[in-house]
Amino acid sequence: MDLTLSEEHEALVRMVREFAVREVKPAAAEIDRHSRFPSELVARMGELGLMGIEVPVEYGGSGLDPIAYVLAMEEVSAACASTGVIMSVNNSLVCDPLVKFATEAQKTRWLEPLASGRKLGCFMLSEPEAGSDAAAQRTVAVPDGDGWIIDGTKNWITNGPQADTGILFTMTDRAAGHRGITAFVVDLNAPGVTRGHKDDKLGIRGSHSSQVVFEGYRAGPEQLLGKVGEGFRVAMSTLDCGRIGIAAQALGIARAAFETAAAYACVRRTFGKRVIDHQAMGFMLADMETELEAARLLTLRAAAAKMAGRRHSRESSMAKLYASETANRLAKAAIQIHGGNGYVTEFPVERFYRDAKITEIYEGTSEIQRLVIAADLLKA
Ligand code: CAA
Numbered sequence: 594m595d596l597t598l599s600e601e602h603e604a605l606v607r608m609v610r611e612f613a614v615r616e617v618k619p620a621a622a623e624i625d626r627h628s629r630f631p632s633e634l635v636a637r638m639g640e641l642g643l644m645g646i647e648v649p650v651e652y653g654g655s656g657l658d659p660i661a662y663v664l665a666m667e668e669v670s671a672a673c674a675s676t677g678v679i680m681s682v683n684n685s686l687v688c689d690p691l692v693k694f695a696t697e698a699q700k701t702r703w704l705e706p707l708a709s710g711r712k713l714g715c716f717m718l719s720e721p722e723a724g725s726d727a728a729a730q731r732t733v734a735v736p737d738g739d740g741w742i743i744d745g746t747k748n749w750i751t752n753g754p755q756a757d758t759g760i761l762f763t764m765t766d767r768a769a770g771h772r773g774i775t776a777f778v779v780d781l782n783a784p785g786v787t788r789g790h791k792d793d794k795l796g797i798r799g800s801h802s803s804q805v806v807f808e809g810y811r812a813g814p815e816q817l818l819g820k821v822g823e824g825f826r827v828a829m830s831t832l833d834c835g836r837i838g839i840a841a842q843a844l845g846i847a848r849a850a851f852e853t854a855a856a857y858a859c860v861r862r863t864f865g866k867r868v869i870d871h872q873a874m875g876f877m878l879a880d881m882e883t884e885l886e887a888a889r890l891l892t893l894r895a896a897a898a899k900m901a902g903r904r905h906s907r908e909s910s911m912a913k914l915y916a917s918e919t920a921n922r923l924a925k926a927a928i929q930i931h932g933g934n935g936y937v938t939e940f941p942v943e944r945f946y947r948d949a950k951i952t953e954i955y956e957g958t959s960e961i962q963r964l965v966i967a968a969d970l971l972k973a
Contacts, residue, residue: 596890598664605661609668612641617672624675624799625944628791630755631799634676639710643669643680645688652700653709654688659834659896663841667889670845671852674948675799677845681838682751683707686956687714690760690831691778694819703758703778715756715781716835717747717805718828724748725961727762728771728825732807734763741765743777743785743810751955753803754791756781760831761807762824774824777816785810796947833909835956837899840892840912843920843952847888850920850945851881854927857934874930881923888916907969914962917952924949 598606617634624631638644646662648654655661662684670677691704706712723729732745743763747753759779766773779786789804819827855878858869868874895912898905924946928935935942953959 598660601657602661602664605657606664606668608641609643609665612637613668613672617669617676621673621675621799622938622941622944624673625948626938628793628798628801630801631673631676631679632755634673635679635713636710638669638676638680644683644710645704645708646684648688648692648704648708652692653705653707659837659899660893663837663844663892663896666838666841667845667848667892670842671849672845673799674842674846674945675797677842678751678797678800678839678951679713681835681842682716683714685834685838686716686831687758687760689834690776690818690827693830694776694827695778698815699778699818707758712757713752713755715750715752715759715805716831717750717753717759717761719748719750721746721748725958727828728774730762730764730774732761732763733767734765734775734777734812736765737811740811740813740816741777743779743807743812745807747805747807749792749802749955750805751800751802753805754788754801759805760818760827762828765821765824769822771825772822774828775821776818776824776827777812778818779810779812779816781805783810795950796944797951829906830904832956833904833906834899836909836913836962837892837895839952839956840888840895840909840916843913843916843949844885844888844892846945846949846952847881847885847916847920847923850923850927850942850949851878851885853940853942853945854878854881854923854930857940858930868930877926877930881926884919885923888912888919891915906965910957910962910965910969913952913956914959914966917949918959920945920949920952 642655645654646657650656707714734741734743759781761777761779765775787806791801791803861868891912895908898908927942934940
């Protein structure tokens, strides 16, 4: 098995790393401190082709593969995890289901502006009473002429305050359970949509989330994504891709924590020697790098499984589970290596620690990933 990157992938990493180091990383602390949505970086990511990495060129994307997506996500997230998740949601939770389920007319209308970065997207599955239990949808779409009238409240919607376009999940037949869920693609600037206040969060403070409320929103037949009753499959298949994005975001946070801690341990001196020369600290750094590499391999394996064109729920869940828990362990260790300096905002590691937590929660908690892996195991 050859694990070397292709020349195209190497070139992409160089390009994204240069952008991340020059433009994203210097802004990260300020974005976090002021909970500022980084519009200028989102616009730059559009120009660089990072908002629709896997979308075919004819629909405004970069036409690259899932490995390229992981590589780019890791670079951006190592510099700023908030900027990383804005990019991830647009790529894998919005562009991906449009590539997979939209008609030609829908791709031309909705996908092209999202993939080229002219518009921003969000994914509206979660509700106040439907987080982990995604099938418990209360948002309803009731037939009205040739379309539907939609009412309901979506919760914790990443990019919710800024998004122009959303993938929306509704209940069209409550008696049918998860087979009664139907997906739509919606214009969030149309009448019948309001957005709540942005959530005040522990971490990823530059990525805004909010409620999005639908009251008498009219969706035309051309907004139906997939078939009536097929929405749960649309959501789950989208999350198979999204979880690769979050694994890559976690990988970026983990790498930032490891590199920052290693650099600090090489210059900081205690008891007459460098921190890294104390065996307890050296071993901690050795474990950190080993776990980081293991998380990267699992994430790239999930991307390779997606590239092979088969269902990759198990690989995606394993990558997301392991990478997110690695990011949390490494961010915690990075604080420990920094000692008192790790606890103050002059050093970035406390931000990595706060940013890492969400990767164990959104796009399915660690417990949900274990459920998906265990369910797949039973099928084998
Ligand atoms: N692809 C295609 N179909 C799938 C699928 C997949 N990956 N996973 C399940 N399905 C299908 C099943 O085959 C089954 O089909 P039938 O209709 O033929 O029965 C159907 O879906 C139901 O499957 P399950 O019985 O496994 O469903 P469940 O109700 O037990 O739930 C779950 C499964 C894994 C717990 C699911 O509810 C889940 O993933 N929950 C977590 C939700 C989540 O991740 N939310 C994230 C919100 S988005 C977000 O966080 C974005 C952000 O902020 C950045």
